[in-house]
Amino acid sequence: MTIPLIRIEHASKTFTLPDGGRFDAVRDVSLDVRQGDIYGLIGKSGAGKSTLLRLFNLLERPDAGAITVAGRELTSLSKRDLRDARRNIGMIFQQFNLLQNATVFDNVAFPLRIHGGQKPEQIAARVNQCLELVELGVKADSYPAQLSGGQKQRVAIARALASGPAVLLCDEPTSALDAETTRALLATLRDINRRLGVTIVIVSHELSVLAEICNRVAVIEDGAIAEEFALNEPAGHDTAPRKTALGRELAAFNTANRANVADLASPANAADAATDPRTADVAAIAAYREPAHV
Numbered sequence: 001m002t003i004p005l006i007r008i009e010h011a012s013k014t015f016t017l018p019d020g021g022r023f024d025a026v027r028d029v030s031l032d033v034r035q036g037d038i039y040g041l042i043g044k045s046g047a048g049k050s051t052l053l054r055l056f057n058l059l060e061r062p063d064a065g066a067i068t069v070a071g072r073e074l075t076s077l078s079k080r081d082l083r084d085a086r087r088n089i090g091m092i093f094q095q096f097n098l099l100q101n102a103t104v105f106d107n108v109a110f111p112l113r114i115h116g117g118q119k120p121e122q123i124a125a126r127v128n129q130c131l132e133l134v135e136l137g138v139k140a141d142s143y144p145a146q147l148s149g150g151q152k153q154r155v156a157i158a159r160a161l162a163s164g165p166a167v168l169l170c171d172e173p174t175s176a177l178d179a180e181t182t183r184a185l186l187a188t189l190r191d192i193n194r195r196l197g198v199t200i201v202i203v204s205h206e207l208s209v210l211a212e213i214c215n216r217v218a219v220i221e222d223g224a225i226a227e228e229f230a231l232n233e234p235a236g237h238d239t240a241p242r243k244t245a246l247g248r249e250l251a252a253f254n255t256a257n258r259a260n261v262a263d264l265a266s267p268a269n270a271a272d273a274a275t276d277p278r279t280a281d282v283a284a285i286a287a288y289r290e291p292a293h294v
C-alpha cells in the first residue's frame with residue numbers, strides 16, 4: 001500500500017471565545033490524502049473546513065493529533081524545520097492576499113527572497129517559469145490593482161508554486177470569481193495537478209467546483225468528518241449510498257456533471273492521472289521540482 005502524502009491523525013482544535021467559552025472547531029479528524037489527489041473539503045458555513053485546512057500546514061496548531069506531510073510530522077518540528085517543511089506546502093486564499101504595492105513579479109518573488117539562498121537571476125528564472133505556468137508572463141510588471149480577480153488568483157497560485165511544493169492548499173479559491181473565471185481557474189488547477197503531479201486539497205462550499213475537479217471529498221459537519229467518498233470514479237464503481245444530505249447532493253451533481261463534461265470520462269482518477277504517462281509531463285515535473293533543491 002502506498003504511504004499517503006498527507007496523513008491527519010486524530011486532530012482536534014478548540015478556540016477560546018472572547019466570553020471565555022470554548023468552541024470545538026475540529027473534532028478528532030483523521031484522513032489520508034494520496035500523492036496526486038485533488039481532495040475536497042465540503043460543509044456548511046462554520047462547519048470547520050477552513051480551520052481543518054489550516055491544520056495541514058500548521059497555520060493553526062492542533063491541540064491534539066498529528067499532521068504528517070511528505071513523511072514529516074509537523075507538530076514535532078522546530079520553528080526552523082517547520083519553515084523548511086512549509087516550502088513543500090503552498091496555499092492560496094479566497095481574497096488572494098497579494099501585496100498591493102508590489103508588482104506581480106515581486107509578489108511571486110517574495111517567498112523566494114524571504115527564504116534566501118538564491119541569486120537574483122535564479123529567482124528571476126523561477127518567477128518567470130511560475131508566471132508562465134499560470135499564463136501571466138505578460139503581466140510581470142503590473143500591480144494587483146490592474147488585474148482582474150482571476151488574474152490575481154493566478155498570481156497567488158504562481159507565488160504558492162514558487163518554492164516547488166508537492167502540495168497546494170486552496171481555501172475557497174473561486175468564491176470571489178464569476179462562473180467563467182472559475183472554470184478557467186479550475187482548469188489551471190487541474191493542469192497543475194496532472195502535469196506537475198501537485199497534490200491539491202481544496203475547501204469550497206460550491207458543489208460545482210468540487211464535482212468538477214476532485215477525485216475524493218470529505219463532508220465536514222460540526223468539525224468532524226461525516227463521510228468521505230470518491231468522485232469521478234468510472235460509472236458503477238462507487239455505488240454505496242451517501243450518508244449526508246451534502247454528500248447526496250454532491251453525488252447527484254457529479255452524475256449530472258459527468259454527462260455534460262466529456263473531459264471527466266478520462267482519466268477517471270486524478271491520483272492515477274498525476275503519474276499516468278499519458279498526462280504527466282516528465283520534463284515539466286523535473287523543471288518544476290528542481291529549483292526547490294538548488
Ligand SMILES: Nc1ncnc2c1ncn2[C@@H]1O[C@H](COP(=O)(O)OP(=O)(O)OP(=O)(O)O)[C@@H](O)[C@H]1O
Nearest residue numbers: 015016025043044045046047048049050051052205
Ligand atoms: N480564531 C478563532 N477564534 C474563535 N473561533 C474561531 C476562530 N476561527 C474560526 N472560529 C470558529 O470556528 C468555526 C469554524 O470556522 P471555519 O472558518 O473553519 O468554518 P468553515 O467551515 O470554513 O466556514 P465558512 O465556509 O463560513 O468559512 C466557526 O464557528 C468560527 O467562528
